[in-house]
Ligand SMILES: Nc1ncnc2c1ncn2[C@@H]1O[C@H](COP(=O)(O)OP(=O)(O)O)[C@@H](O)[C@H]1O
């Protein structure tokens with residue numbers, strides 16, 4: 180794995196919101212085909228990390244690389260074109276648009292119109308419910324349904340790397356488990372997944388590797404098994420969940 | 422530009438489709454009322470008229486009908502201007518007070534095209550071609566002015582507090598106004614009279630309408646439908662709505678935010694340009710100050726209709742047009758006030774105040790609160 184080129188890499192990334200230093204010298208790598216999770220408590224900088232991947236936050240120092248290309252100061256749409264997309268925290272669907280229009284927004288940059296119908300069918304296979312809701316305004320859906328549409332919208336972009344910001348947030352436990360199964364299926368179909376979570380045990384149950392973020396610093400990293408058996412980890416993150 | 426073909430697409434419903442239908446319903450109701458009362462009113466003359474002002478004086482149905490239709494025509498133009506305010510507010514969350522000047526620039530520059538056509542005789546011999554080209558000139562001018570304003574002034578201010586672009590837009594309004602005065606002088610320019618085919622009256626469903634007013638109403642209605650289809654159905658229109666709802670997520674979908682915001686200004690400008698020519702056709706005089714009052718009325722219309730809402734802009738425009746046309750006679754006549762029609766602006770702005778007091782979101786407004794826009 181070490182000799183492969185990472186699809187996503189941070190090299191000493193620092194970010195600030197005004198004077199406030201958020202990410203501190205973050206290094207991380209995500210390789211093709213992996214599921215990698217980024218764990219951390221509230222306000223530890225998880226969302227900021229994802230925003231830095233997409234250029235919604237620009238690092239003050241350090242570099243963000245996509246497929247080996249330095250993209251630190253590239254626009255969001257440039258990066259989306261290179262195959263990265265995100266299911267944002269709290270889904271953030273376009274509530275005044277229909278479900279179908281939300282899915283169409285996911286295809287905004289795609290030029291291969293002939294494949295769209297097939298991709299849509301794939302979304303319906305993953306989420307049969309979405310098909311029934313196509314004409315409905317996204318704002319009228321339940322939280323679980325919104326999550327499905329948000330994932331569907333991201334998949335319609337045919338991402339190589341899918342970023343997910345706390346997919347378990349605000350969902351009933353049974354839906355959380357379903358959600359993580361879907362993430363595994365998406366990964367098996369060939370999409371690299373970088374998932375941010377507070378729910379460490381759930382995330383580690385599907386991930387290949389993980390990083391732990393604390394007040395903007397990576398304090399721990401390793402394979403999922405290592406992290407699950409790490410005493411520090413058990414105490415700080417897993418103990419609360421189990 | 423449908424990206425996905427799906428059997429269920431007919432089922433989709435937009436908020437402003439509903440709003441639009443409501444507008445049609447209200448409009449139809451008004452027409453029925455006018456139809457019932459108007460025709461016997463015309464036949465009976467003032468004495469036998471069913472129409473009375475609030476003070477109890479009878480007015481001929483004919484007079485009411487003319488006021489009503491000129492109100493509709495006037496209101497259609499306010500609606501076209503209101504669209505520019507509403508679209509920009511929807512996407513950027515601020516009122517572009519320079520929009521009246523965008524309207525003026527189209528009206529003023531198109532004068533030269535219209536004048537040249539009139540001198541060459543094409544205005545009369547090829548009225549459709551000449552008018553069409555004049556409208557294109559106005560649209561192009563207004564679009565360029567609107568897009569440049571955004572590019573030069575507002576884009577840099579996007580992250581700043583809301584008051585700053587607002588004040589800047591007032592500054593831009595003066596800048597554009599006096600730039601045009603500098604370029605074209607401060608004389609009134611007399612637009613050529615409407616071509617012969619548009620002289621006199623046409624009879625539509627038994628109602629006589631001045632052909633110029635009919636032109637205004639038809640052209641604005643068609644423009645509105647085209648714009649509505651553009652925003653509802655095309656990829657760019659969807660991008661505009663996406664930015665209006667959540668700019669960050671729109672960018673995440675790959676929308677080039679700067680370009681779509683430019684497009685929004687362009688579309689608002691084009692609509693104002695069309696309105697500029699129609700205005701000039703009705704009132705025949707253009708001037709560097711021509712944009713002031715229509716600009717304010719357009720803004721009023723956008724607020725009355727529900728700012729940020731496209732159908733609302735149109736409905737608000739019609740409402741303001743009708744209120745200021747019919748209102749003065751209906752409410753103020755017979756109380757010893759001299760020349761009530763001089764008070765039309767008082768009536769229009771009173772309507773604004775009343776709407777803001779009793780329905781702050783506007784007639785068709787959604788919950789577009791300041792908080793929601795962040
Ligand atoms: N737009 C912003 N402006 C200023 N501070 C912010 C902004 N977004 C996040 N922060 C701060 O940055 C820190 C990390 O936030 P975030 O990355 O959202 O954390 P997490 O996703 O791990 O909960 C928090 O202290 C938060 O208050």
Ligand SMILES: [Mg+2]
Nearest residue numbers: 225226227268
């Ligand atoms: Mg977060």
